[in-house]
Amino acid sequence: xxxxxxxxxxxxxxxxxxxxxxxxxxxxxxxxxxxxxxxxxxxxxxxxxxxxxxxxxxxxxxxxxxxxxxxxxxxxxxxxxxxxxxxxxxxxxxxxxxxxxxxxxxxxxxxxxxxxxxxxxxxxxxxxxxxxxxxxxxxxxxxxxxxxxxxxxxxxxxxxxxxxxxxxxxxxxxxxxxxxxxxxxxxxxxxxxxxxxxxxxxxxxxxxxxxxxxxxxxxxxxxxxxxxxxxxxxxxxxxxxxxxxxxxxxxxxxxxxxxxxxxxxxxxxxxxxxxxxxxxxxxxxxxxxxxxxxxxxxxxxxxxxx
Numbered sequence: 645x646x647x648x649x650x651x652x653x654x655x656x657x658x659x660x661x662x663x664x665x666x667x668x669x670x671x672x673x674x675x676x677x678x679x680x681x682x683x684x685x686x687x688x689x690x691x692x693x694x695x696x697x698x699x700x701x702x703x704x705x706x707x708x709x710x711x712x713x714x715x716x717x718x719x720x721x722x723x724x725x726x727x728x729x730x731x732x733x734x735x736x737x738x739x740x741x742x743x744x745x746x747x748x749x750x751x752x753x754x755x756x757x758x759x760x761x762x763x764x765x766x767x768x769x770x771x772x773x774x775x776x777x778x779x780x781x782x783x784x785x786x787x788x789x790x791x792x793x794x795x796x797x798x799x800x801x802x803x804x805x806x807x808x809x810x811x812x813x814x815x816x817x818x819x820x821x822x823x824x825x826x827x828x829x830x831x832x833x834x835x836x837x838x839x840x841x842x843x844x845x846x847x848x849x850x851x852x853x854x855x856x857x858x859x860x861x862x863x864x865x866x867x868x869x870x871x872x873x874x875x876x877x878x879x880x881x882x883x884x885x886x887x888x889x890x891x892x893x894x895x896x897x898x899x900x901x902x903x904x905x906x907x908x909x910x911x912x913x914x915x916x917x918x919x920x921x922x923x924x925x926x927x928x929x930x931x932x933x934x935x936x937x938x939x940x941x942x943x944x945x946x947x948x949x950x
Contacts, residue, residue, distance in 0.1 A: 732867045734796040735839055745793075749786050756785020800839045804870045807840045809901045812876065816894040825880075825890050826851065843868060858884060872901055 728742050740748075760781030765774015811832050818828035826848065833845045847860040861877045868874075876897050883893040 729866065730793055730797060733800065733869060734793055735800055735842070737796060745789070749789050752785035752789050753782045754785065756781035756783075756788070759785075801868065801870050803838055804840045804843075804868055804873060807836070807838045808870070808872050808876070809898070809905050811836055811840055811844075812894065812898045812901055816891070816898045819891050819894055826857065839868075840873070872904060876901075 724742055727745055731737075731740060731742070731745060738744075757778040758781075761774045761778035763774075764777045765771050768774065814832050814835060815828050818831045819825060823831065829844055829848055833841055833848060843864045847857075847864055850860040850863070851857050858881050861880060865874050865877060879893050879897055880890065882888075883890050
């Protein structure tokens, strides 16, 4: 009797497993379904799908990738590392990689050389001068993107510098209200916007995937190179190592940053008269001289003519 029961249970389990296997085989693999969907697309559908991509990805990036190989062969590894760091400091505009940036510089050099040759060589009808100035155009086109990248880096650093005191005030209030540091940082990410918040969001994401908070915060420093932010991160890391209350550290740092912001505002206000001097001398004073001395000069010229 017991043997019959065991056989019945085994048969029932086998039937259940067969039914589950047949039910699972009826579900299509998502990857295979996606491949079948792409295979069933017509040329028009693929064209529409490609047109949905950004203009940079459709036009500039393929050409840049092809040209970057030639440029990479003549550049050093230190230049590549420096370029990668500057792109990170600029916020990786357009999700550009080093190869994309080298390709853009190559495109700029080609456009600059062709433009100078067309203007001075073809239109100016002097081929020799056009070739010589085309070389200058190559250099200008190759170096030109660096000025744009440098200005973007400085603009991002300025936005970070301006946003630090407000972010730190909100962080201090959140911590003193009872939140942990990570939760308070998440509150800052939720309530504020800007490049500083983007860096904090990236640090929180790295902490969630397993990186320590100390390393995630320390990695922000080379991507920004803003001295007040570096001091703040150093103070947080030191407080974590020594077991000091983060609330007190945040309060001290917040007060210090507010003082520094007021000092920067006073410094800029003191520089305003000097900066206004050049427009006054170059634009306003000549107009005043013309209005005041113009009639007198006309009278003097008329009297001398008589």
